[in-house]
Amino acid sequence: MDQGEKHATPESQQGLSSKPLNVPGLKSNVSSPSHQEWSKRLFSSSGSTGRLLASQRRTSHACERCRLMRTRCSGEPPCTKCTKDGATCAFRDRKRERNKKDLSESKERIHELEKKNAALRRVLDNAVGTLPQSPQSRGGLDGTMSQSNSPRASTSATSSSHSKDQQSLIRRIKQVHGGERHSDNTVGSPGHQDVLVHSVDYGQGEGAAGLVGKRSEISWITRATKYLRTPADAQFDWHNEPEWLSNEKYSYFMDDEDVLSIDEDYVDAFQLPDNMAMTVLSEAFFHACQGIFNFVARDQFLDKVALAMKRPNRLCWEDRRWLALANLIWAIASKWLHMAKLADDDVNIESHLVFYSRARSLGLDHRLQQDHPDARGVQALGLLSLYLMINGSISRAWLVVGIAIRHASSLGLHLKNMDAALSRVDVEERAHTWHSIYSLEVVLSEILGRPTSTSVADTTVPMEPSEDTTHYQSASNEGSTETKAIWEAFLRRNRDVNHRGNSLSIDNVIPTMHHFYHNRLCTISHRIERSFYAPQMNTSWLSVQEGLNDHQAQLWEWEKSLPEELNFWSDVAVDSNPRAKITLALYHKSLEMMLHRTCLRKISIPDESAVSQQFNINSGQACIQAAMTLVDVLPEGPIMHEAVQLLPWWNLLHYLCQAMAVFVLELCLDAIHLDGCPDTLEARILKAMAYLQCLATESKSSYKAWRIFRRLLSYANGRVPKLNIADVPMEMRPPKSWTDGNEVQLLEDLS
Template sequence: MVAALDKQNTAELERISAVVKGGFLRSGGITTPEQQDLSSGSQERPAASQSATSSSSAGSLCDIATVNEDINRDERSRATGYIGKGSEIAWLQKLSEEVGKLGHPIESSPHELSSEEESLTALSYHLDHLSFSTLEAGDPQALPQRALSDQLIAIYFAKVDPSFPLLNKTLFSTQYHQALTKSRSPSRKWLTILNLIYAIGAKYMQLSERNWADAIDDRSFLSRALALNADQSLLGEHADLQQVQIWVLYAIYHLTSAQINRAWHMAGRAARCAIALGLNLRAGGLNVDATSRESRTRLWWSLFILEQLLSVMTGRTSCIDWRSFSIPAPLPFDEAQFQAPQAAKYLSDLALRERTFVLTAQTPRFRIEARNKLLRAVEPSSSLYLFYLADLAAISHAAVNAVYSLHACLGVSKGAHAKITHYQRMLGDWRSSLQSSFEFTDRNGRLKLAEPCPEQIALALAFYSSQIIINRPCLTRPGIQKVTETRHPRTAFANATALLCLQSAMDLMAIFPDLPDMGWLCEMTPWWSVVHYIMQALIILLIQLCVGPVDVVKGAHTETGQGAVGTAEEPEVILRVSKKCLRWLHAIASRSPSSRRAFITCERLLRRIATINGFDLEGVPQAATLAARTTNSSLENYYAQRGRSPQQPSESAHGDAMREASTWWGADYTYSEPDAENQAYLPFSLDPTLLDFLENALE
């Protein structure tokens, strides 16, 4: 504007005037009463699509991935980061919008639905917005007492290593003994790994002990790990295998701490380093012994499984493509079996191994049965469990990428139908490949857990989670035709897929005992992701309670929608399972701040649904009965709230802000909240000529 005035550029001034009249000043905060009336309700939405594929705010494949919030606006939004439509947090936002429209036959305007309470940052139950209040490393070389050290290491290898076997256990045990006897001085990187193992073990103790705050402090081990690995900055030395292990352990630690954005960043670092070292490629002709080759293979698969879990939790595109690696599947034999003839032949003959232990996502169906026969003859072990877990992660990765990626078909089109059907069949093939020791369904595919083991529970949870996310886009209320105020019926395919999603949520929760048992949870489940699984199921159930039965097109007729396959399909059935989800979240919340946040959000939504629909909420725990140890006030000595201070700036700060006003040091022309706060204390000043121009433009 200034340049246009200086140059007497009439055309440019007229353009700016048109922009001002069109509402630019309204978005910038300068409004007149007439403009406020316009912005409050007179603007109408574009007419909704009247096709049979249009869907309500419950979410669908029609939703194009967009960023609707300025993620850079403040510290808390940056801590949450972008949340994609495949995440249960994005589903929670859609559910919140759907609950807000209950009782209104026509979809409300998005202006009426948007609020701070419905932002992804506010609805996220993760703890990335918190940071550790004090991290004092002390002596980085110090080790805890032998009994505690042994306990923490035993916890790690018993509870975490089966799912993420990124360390050679035999080698690590030897190194650990040498470190304790001081026969050899450990390296800084090895001590970093040791302290991260301690920290992860301490997080498990916090969950398994009766009092969360009374467990051993994981922060001391984390601070030592950070101090020992401080030289590994972006400008530090090039990464090696141990540094990849360190980044993965950091990611696992943050995952157990419910700090998912940090975990996602750490896993990304590990993936880049691993690819730079060629860990994603088949190792042929290397001067590396067979055991070391297998250790590297398992390190890569640990990273891939972790990356897939974090990508689903955040709804973000994975930095690893399942088609971008040629490394074979993990060998389904434990290290102690490597010398046995059956395992030795596959270790020595890479081509035979690649032909035999193939991945379901990369293999034609006619070859899968031959693989399955060999797997059924393998002795049950943690390595066989890892093979199944890696195989399922590859299927889930491929399915999510096909259904939710930016390049996936928009709308529930024939292309999307084919993809969903393809991966449904692939998941069925995976389930039928399970050895009897790990099976969790009967011949009809229904959940059946006679004598479950932790590996069986973990596979079942991961399977139903994959079923939920693949079929989730069809669980919507079809779009409304505003002229007649009638809703379109679902197609038969969309309805069957929606019911499969709902049934998977109910089956997932059927894995858990009816009465919450924290001992069972800590012993039997992948405790680092159990809240994620419960939230996936609960949000699906609450969406169904909002949407209700939907008419379905069947041939030339329209029929009233049926419910979940194998249930009475009454709302009471879904409500009963929803209450079970909340009871489990409430029980976990006594030791988990993340679960506490999840419970409070979902309990509020269920009560709003129940109020409108007249549901009986007997048996739902009250938020007021949550244990006090996981409140924000109780965590002040453990976590620190990140963000700007509410205190007013001093006179000197005011002067500094004035001096800084002449120069803008940001990344673009927008202000984050702290910057905007500083600007608020600057006196408003504008050239009188520009003021005259603005007044004329407004007239």
């Protein structure tokens, strides 16, 4: 390109072309000049450049009249053609500008219509279920709603592949024009989870004081009591909660023992158990917790214990935090050993109250607030909450674990740790500490029916142990060879108690993945609580059914992912500890009861489709089946110490009361989910009551639960004559700690 081309004006560049100009509708006889001729004309001094370009080029914007007539337009308003013809000259927007404007207007219109549609649907969802309508108007409305929902419904119906039958049922529900689309979730249970009907307080703070939510079996017991005490010929109002009926009266949890009965001012805080007792207590804690509550690393703790044995009189004041934590571990172990009848006279196992008094003397007290604790302080708070829970002090345990969660999140224990300065053992211990505290809070949330303080979405710390984990050996009996030998010899001692089978599971270890699968169930439980039991805006009953299906699919997926050594229902014989299998199986069935409790009632929806009605029945049957399976998992002929040794002793009472509450609720419904035949429940009721009776020998909470359910069964037997509960005793001996004041209060609550 020469210098002249570099300095060509923009106007002149538009006219440069080696091809002829083809104007639509205009036939030109002018031949196209060559490139050299164009160059000569452009840079000649004759001044004819503008005239030549004007005659050859096409205007970029023609007026509306010239565009319609397909004639040449000069491009300036008014154009030469319109001026010559004496016509009105008007210029419209270009095509690209018109398209942009049309697109913008269309988007605004779509947005306005979507807002109006959403507002209309909210009004319809709230109004259709309550306002009377004619069948014709209702049918037309159903058709309109179904048409607007069909694309989204089709997508969500095929999003899961876990159960073809269940997914097919959900798909059919969406295709029909039934009333389940418009009735809100209050037609099922629970209801009124977003309001407080009666004010509550802590009272004396014992047991499960304070608010009890709809997820708790205590709330289920209260609902069953209201139904059974309503006259048979009276109309039962599911949503009315009379003032005389409160969850507080049917809260069966009590402080089994006064944990403050030993004054901490009169104990030697630095006194240690003898070496044998210290070893047994330390090993007993990790054995009893089954690898679920991994607050501390087992081997590291045993190393510290061994060091304390060698220098018992050289513990300094700086060791008080570790010693306070150790005393809580020994308190939990002492409680378990005495309940399991393993505390021999040969080994001086002191009462758990003594160890807790020493912990309080060292500053670890549920009545005090700790200031900026470190990770070890968070572990101590978690252990304190667990200790209070196994004593029946549920509300106090709930408050302590809440504080532990706050401190743990402040230390970032809920996040994946990438700090190179921390050892692998420290990183794993922090992760185990977080998941142990989280699991404990979820368990307490299930008992009390209260929302958890954390969200699954906020947690990034991994649950799975690293593949090369060798130092963090918690609850696996693979620590020091010496302490393991002492513990096994202690378990094999001859005692004056009967043992059937290998309930102690001495030779088999807990699988390392036990806590991982337990934590996964905790996350599913958390999602169930947020989806069905948390205060929320009203949703349609169809949405509730979809949620039930989705969460059940998660439980099915969890069950299918279990390895053989953790699968209770596996046909493959695996030489592993049976306690882990039983613990996971019981928790799995407990969550199924919580999930399908929503449909365990009489659901009445105007114009409900037959498919939706069948889904409701199936869900109610799933709740009953889960309760029956939970009881079937338990060994026959319950004995107190064997139940404590083999089963999840820290939560066994909760599981039993869940199952019994479901059984009583089904009896209140005249066994509609069992085809009106309650005889299939009789053996399970007898077995569950037998377990409560055996636990009641050492537990005030279990005794109170047994008394409550015995009264409810008497009421139910009057409503359901076919029920045979003659083998359930009418009375039983109370535990030694049961006082006259406890009896008076119980009779007043049950009156």
